Amino acid sequence: MAEVGAHLTAPSAGDDRPSIFEAVAQDSLMAAVKPALQHLVKVLVESNPGRYGFLWHWFDEIYVLLDLLLQQHYLTRCSASFSENFYSLKRIPIGDHRQQPLATAGLPKRQHWKSLLLLVLVPYLKGKLEKLVSSLREEDEYSIHPPSSSWKRFYRAFLAAYPFVNMTWEGWFLIQQLCYILGKAQHHSPMLRLAGVRLVRLTAEDMQALEKKLAGATASQTHSIKTQVQSAVRKALAGIAFSLSTGLSISVFFLQFLDWWYSSENQETIKSLTALPTPPPPMHLDHGAGSALLPKLKTVCPLCRKIRVNATALSTSGFVFCYRCVYNYVKTHQRCPITGYATELQHLVKLYCPES
Numbered sequence: 001m002a003e004v005g006a007h008l009t010a011p012s013a014g015d016d017r018p019s020i021f022e023a024v025a026q027d028s029l030m031a032a033v034k035p036a037l038q039h040l041v042k043v044l045v046e047s048n049p050g051r052y053g054f055l056w057h058w059f060d061e062i063y064v065l066l067d068l069l070l071q072q073h074y075l076t077r078c079s080a081s082f083s084e085n086f087y088s089l090k091r092i093p094i095g096d097h098r099q100q101p102l103a104t105a106g107l108p109k110r111q112h113w114k115s116l117l118l119l120v121l122v123p124y125l126k127g128k129l130e131k132l133v134s135s136l137r138e139e140d141e142y143s144i145h146p147p148s149s150s151w152k153r154f155y156r157a158f159l160a161a162y163p164f165v166n167m168t169w170e171g172w173f174l175i176q177q178l179c180y181i182l183g184k185a186q187h188h189s190p191m192l193r194l195a196g197v198r199l200v201r202l203t204a205e206d207m208q209a210l211e212k213k214l215a216g217a218t219a220s221q222t223h224s225i226k227t228q229v230q231s232a233v234r235k236a237l238a239g240i241a242f243s244l245s246t247g248l249s250i251s252v253f254f255l256q257f258l259d260w261w262y263s264s265e266n267q268e269t270i271k272s273l274t275a276l277p278t279p280p281p282p283m284h285l286d287h288g289a290g291s292a293l294l295p296k297l298k299t300v301c302p303l304c305r306k307i308r309v310n311a312t313a314l315s316t317s318g319f320v321f322c323y324r325c326v327y328n329y330v331k332t333h334q335r336c337p338i339t340g341y342a343t344e345l346q347h348l349v350k351l352y353c354p355e356s
Helices: 002-009 020-047 051-055 059-078 084-088 109-142 151-179 189-195 203-219 225-261 264-273 323-335
Strands: 091-094 197-201 311-314 320-322 348-350
Touching: 020 051, 020 084, 051 059, 059 084, 059 109, 059 197, 059 203, 084 109, 091 109, 109 151, 109 189, 151 189, 189 197, 264 323, 311 323, 320 323, 323 348
Parallel strands: none
Antiparallel strands: 091 197, 311 320, 311 348
16 A cells, blocks of 8 residues: 555656645745744734734734745746745746746746735735634624614625635645646646646756846846836845745744644643743833723722623733723724733633533
């Protein structure tokens, strides 16, 4: 059985196709980058929410812009995405049986822009859809809308259909990978088919061409002012993309370490290593005009200034409010009304008295 599996997953002699392990590994690399950066931003926001809070609020949009710049740089320079280039792969058009173009030649415009959109836009929209489903499920659990609401009937139908849609999406990818392993398909991912490209390994000629292109770009000189400005802009963008790619390349093994460190199996070890004494109460960090002040009576809600109804605490700060008051505030502002800590709806904790 092991010999059969090795035969199915290993490339044949003279075959320029990457193995399924290489193809899946480069997919996993980009999938690990966003959670690692998100954790870094979370640490920054918790350390100084007033200064870095916008990074958390607009993280998806900032990340998609950086990802767009990074993928555009590599598609133009190497005919591959960042992760594909890291594993020495390149993209070539499907159905082109002529001699393979060098990686430095770039993709045809049609395949280039389709690849760029599918690399950047599809993961962004999928992440937004998952967040929308998560928020709708929370609202459904808390029964925010009355039972007769047409909107509630609509999003309940949407929530019921989403698992089947997601299963179909993931099954499509699985079937494509099985066809790739059995040699029935030229690509392991439906996204490559939609882009009209397939993955192949870099050749020795590709390596030499990439080295010459890098050396030529460094030695080239421009004389006209307009050309100098355009060259400076291109160099600045390329420098940013190169810095991002270099940093990501160096961080690959560190990302794998973070994935292990924050895995569920390792949580008990983390708790024992990072055990700290109980911290003091949070400071009042938000001094804006719309910030809430603590009332003198502990039974009064800081938002409505009335006796609390359905007491609910924020796990990010520990302060207690009326459920509806804090739900509407957090949904609108995504922060604690007292401390200004970045907060989401899942941080609401209902409190129940023993006699109730």
